[in-house]
Amino acid sequence: MIDTHTHIFPDKIASKVTESFRAWIGEAAALSGDFTLGDLRSYMKRCDVEAVITFCVAERPEVVIPANNFLLEIMDNRTIFSFGTILPTMKDPVGEVRRIHEKGIKGIKFHSLFQPIRARDENLFLIYEAMDKAGMIAYFHVGKDPANPSLPPGTGPQDIASVRERFPGLKIVAAHFAGLFMLEEARKWIVGKDIYVDTCWAPSIQSLGSEEVVKFIRQHGAEKVLFATDYPSTSDPIPQIKWFKELPLKEKEKQMILRENARQLLGLG
Numbered sequence: 001m002i003d004t005h006t007h008i009f010p011d012k013i014a015s016k017v018t019e020s021f022r023a024w025i026g027e028a029a030a031l032s033g034d035f036t037l038g039d040l041r042s043y044m045k046r047c048d049v050e051a052v053i054t055f056c057v058a059e060r061p062e063v064v065i066p067a068n069n070f071l072l073e074i075m076d077n078r079t080i081f082s083f084g085t086i087l088p089t090m091k092d093p094v095g096e097v098r099r100i101h102e103k104g105i106k107g108i109k110f111h112s113l114f115q116p117i118r119a120r121d122e123n124l125f126l127i128y129e130a131m132d133k134a135g136m137i138a139y140f141h142v143g144k145d146p147a148n149p150s151l152p153p154g155t156g157p158q159d160i161a162s163v164r165e166r167f168p169g170l171k172i173v174a175a176h177f178a179g180l181f182m183l184e185e186a187r188k189w190i191v192g193k194d195i196y197v198d199t200c201w202a203p204s205i206q207s208l209g210s211e212e213v214v215k216f217i218r219q220h221g222a223e224k225v226l227f228a229t230d231y232p233s234t235s236d237p238i239p240q241i242k243w244f245k246e247l248p249l250k251e252k253e254k255q256m257i258l259r260e261n262a263r264q265l266l267g268l269g
């Protein structure tokens, strides 16, 4: 099993992040770990997860390079696949994209909740272009802020559709079934397109209901769905994994979603 959406921070700031995460999210979502590498590894062991994609998102331009250096340090591109972070307001963002690509990072996470960016922002276009050329994967948070679901999203399904149109060759993953708390819009703008979606939902995938999940997967195509939990910013992953494995999908579809699609996307054959 591969989990394509997890979060990590350097040990020295992980406890501060955990604290502020709790304050931000309150009752709207859950936390099942402490954002450290040790905890991530113990989750993998506990849940039989062979590999993860993990993110460490920079909120300010001056922390982009240190965050990427941390991600480079912890990745092995075998069990831990780090996806980088970027901000268009830093000095030479395209140079930073090239630097991390040359060192083996396969994708970048764009997070409209924690970063002052939206997928449709024109100052991201040079970054997308460089990533497209390098064959890198653009992984987006898509949908609402679970702590403030009445607010419009920074990046919504329609924004991802417009990036798809403008950069037809760019590899795109749209997290949260391409629209956290915006499944109707995701159906309208994303379903059927050449865009991967992941299965993270808040506070858990069970809260979507099995009928909804199976319907979405079949409409979009199981070959473009990636199993993911958002660990540790999610409820206990054990029942989520168990629940997913028991969905009324074909064994082959489950295998694709739980492992094969991620291997394909990461270029592991």
Ligand SMILES: [Zn+2]
Pocket (backbone or CB within 6 Å): 005, 007, 230, 233
């Ligand atoms: Zn996440």
